[in-house]
Amino acid sequence: MPSSLPSFDLQLDQADLQELERDVWNNTSVPAQLKIEDDAHDIHIRYRGSYTRELEKKSYYIEFAKEPGSYESPEMHLNAESLDPSHFRNKLSLDFMRELGIHTPESQHVFITLEGEPLGLYLQLESVDEIYLKKRNLSQGTIYYAVSDKADFSQKGKRGLTSGYQRKLGHMEDDHTLIHFIKRINSPSTFQHEIPRLLHIENYLRWLAGAVCTMNNDGFTHNYALYLNRRDQQFSIIPWDYDATFGRRVNGDVMEWDYVPITGKTKNKLTTQLMKRSGFRKRYKNILEEILETTFNVPHLEDKVMSLHSSLRPYILMDPHFQKDIDVYDREPSFILQFIKDRGAYLRKELRYL
Template sequence: MTMTPSLPSFDLQIDRADLLEMERDVWNNASVPARLKIEDNMYDVYIRYRGSYTRALEKKSYHVEFEKPGIWNGASEVHLNAELFDPSHFRNKLSLDFIRDLGIHTPNSQHILLTRNGEPLGLYLQLESVDDTYLCKRNLPPGTIYYAVSDKANFSIKRKRGLTSGYQRKLGNMQDDHQLIHFIRSINTSPHEIPRLLNIENYLRWLAGAVCTMNNDGFTHNYALYLNSEDHLFSIIPWDYDATFGRKVNGDVMEYDYVSITGKTKNKLTTQLMKRSGYRRRYKGILEEILETKFNKNYLEDKVMDLHSSLRPYILMDPHIHSDIDSYDREPSFIFQFIEDRKAFLRRELKKL
């Protein structure tokens, strides 16, 4: 009998007045001071709620910024995601790890047990932030990082107040915005310039990963753009992949053919690349290789079952989700069926690409 690996324990320690301040307006992005105990070490931090629709839920997600010492595990900030709408509670990790296997840099993640002032909040996914320490840990050159925070980050120039609409600069300065503006304008008006501005291989592999996992939300936001200071090319980093493998953001079923083989048509960059036969052929080759080697039950079965079995005891302990254990136990079969159906659909669509 295999032992269930014990999860790291995090305890948020917040003064009652600061907790009331957070609760007074859950949509407020102002942080409050707190302390975070990770295993036996104590850190001074600033915390706030994170997410959009999930802030109204009883089990909320947190953004944590380390103050003293300013770094934990090579990170200056982390995200603690409740993953409450995902019946498996591991789609985000499964998807990000899968896309990493395709050769794309993705945030590290691990499941943890979270308490607040000693009271159990349950199972969370601790997710790495995409920032300067993210680049440093991967020996990537310094650069500029933008978070795509709304659907306006669709690489289009239509119906926008400015071409940086939809983006939040995480790293860099205002001068760097000119390069983002030039990139988006070129996509729309001078597409022949795209190869001088974009890491094409990275983009096509990212697109293939998002299409396989079917992250409907991930084509026009929920990603980061990284501008490499050495080769001056933009590349893309996936972010927030809980609504994947056949589930919508609210946990409802998303049919296997809901997202096309080239993702969302609203993504202008994909549209421009797919107009060109050379890029279309390369994308087709990448997708064929992934369907043959990695996006199949054989490759993913052990990963799914390991996550499911290792998290199950903590699902039973979670005050917010323990009653849904039957739903949790059905998810591996649901995911495997989705993989088979999605793979067959994409294979059929490949012939038309």
């Protein structure tokens, strides 16, 4: 086995494995042991994700039984990336967003076995939690996960204004701040004055530019986290789950390079309101011009794409779910690079309308 990727071995009792498989939608964890290199850890494990739970190769959510150190997260996400033919779009996208100055979860590919038998190649994703903030020297605060498409910053079609959000960290009273934020987004007369107080504008516009470049159609209304900095009472946005990017839909089908407009998805009320105002739109245009010139182009990204492809290829050949699809895997780098070229040309043309 090539030695460049970390290796994890899962060990489960047969009865616990059968309990997991009995109902893939059950979020109850079962006990197990995870061996990381030479260290064994007692854990609780369950399936994670939505549409991916019914696939043969599933993603996992892990909680460590032992209290971790002060800079170690008590949980781990292992993504199967089953519907991404490249198996690295998520990492490529999150690393790209980090280059734009956005805080993003760390990610690394790992090879997992179950009782010594190959499960396959996985992407280990850092959890966005209290430890995430500590590692980045960010102030204490509240974290909300956007878990459904109700997290679109609108007031319509909801049982409550916190619909679509799951509070990962913080207190119930923080929900009032989120509700106030969403109300202000939906108040056109005070938006221009109020929103810069409540939102880290530069962070949001850079996130928007990154989401538009990578064309993460899925991430405008969910698959992100909101971080409320308790010190300045401003919200920032953190990207999450960027596998449906670089020209592929969530099911792996092709998404044409002009599918998402330069101003983002209109269902996102906050984005729509920002783009209606010339000052915010002008700053967004400047950010996008800078990114297209320096970061989102083939010369900058080609080496990253080819390096990820070549480093993961031996593990694709060992993955029992995808080893027969190596020809598909080998065609994907050229697909991604062509998308970058086409998407970049489209966005440069559309800049005139901002």
